[in-house]
Amino acid sequence: MNRAPFIAVEGPIGAGKTTLASMLSEELGFPMINEIVEDNPYLDKFYDNIEEWSFQLEMFFLCHRYKQLEDTDRDYLKQGQPVLSDYHIYKNVIFAERTLHGQKLEKYKQIYHLLTHDLPKPNVIVYIKASLPTLLQRIEKRGRPFEKNIEHQYLERLIADYDTAIRQLQEEDPDISVLTIDGDTEDFVLNKTDYERIARQVKELIK
Incomplete structure (x- = not known):
């Protein structure tokens, strides 16, 4: 690996990204870049009316993540310090292509490419792949009020979108390493053996 591990x-909504990222951050001793979700002022409105509030929501997330990664590059990666994040900036495109259409989508993509073309990109992705029943169970368990109205069809499309996106990222950058976790069968929270296997695989990838 030519630069500090990033x-x-x-994974889709409810896959357990932040939980696993926090566990790996503690295991590896890497600073964690934690996505802020609840502070987005458009989330409640978005889940009540996706068409009306999608552009505002996606722009808020994009600008916030841009600032986070800009700071991460300056404060950590350029200093040779490995970091760990509970998201990949490309997720902005995954969600925008699902919620935006026509001119709004084109405008968004133009802004996305302008902002992100020189941002640092992860060289290791831990992808939690999970089915709809697993996602629904975890979403209900964490009990975020604004997620109560998520449509099942929306989640199903996101599952497929993530599979496509991960393949595209690998095709665009052959040097990227992807570790796929089966979120339906591997319980990294309650099963110590499952977690230890994941942590061991991650350590091998960043050697």
Whole structure:
């Protein structure tokens, strides 16, 4: 690996990204870049009316993540310090392509490419792949009020979108390492053996 490891944990809503990222951050001793979700002022409105509030929501997330990664590059990666994040900046495109259409989507993509073309990208992705029943169970368990109205069809499309996106990222950058976790069968929270296996695999990837 030619530069400091930059690990991103990714997966659909409810996959357990932040939980696993926090565990790996503590295990590896890497600073964690934690996505802020609840502070987005458009979330409640978005889940009540996706069409009306999608552009505002996506722009808020994009600008916030841009600032986080800009700071991460300056404060950590350029200093040779490995970092770990509970998201990949490309998730902005995954969600925008699902919620935006026509001119709004084109405008968004133009802004996205302008902002992110020189941002640091993860060289390791830990991808938590999970089915709809697993996502629904975890979403209900964490009990975020604004997630109560998420449509099942929306989640199903996100599952497929993530599979496509991970393949695209690998095709665009052959040097990127992807570790896929089966979120339906591997319980990294309650099963110590499952977690230790994941942590061991991550350590091998960043050697």
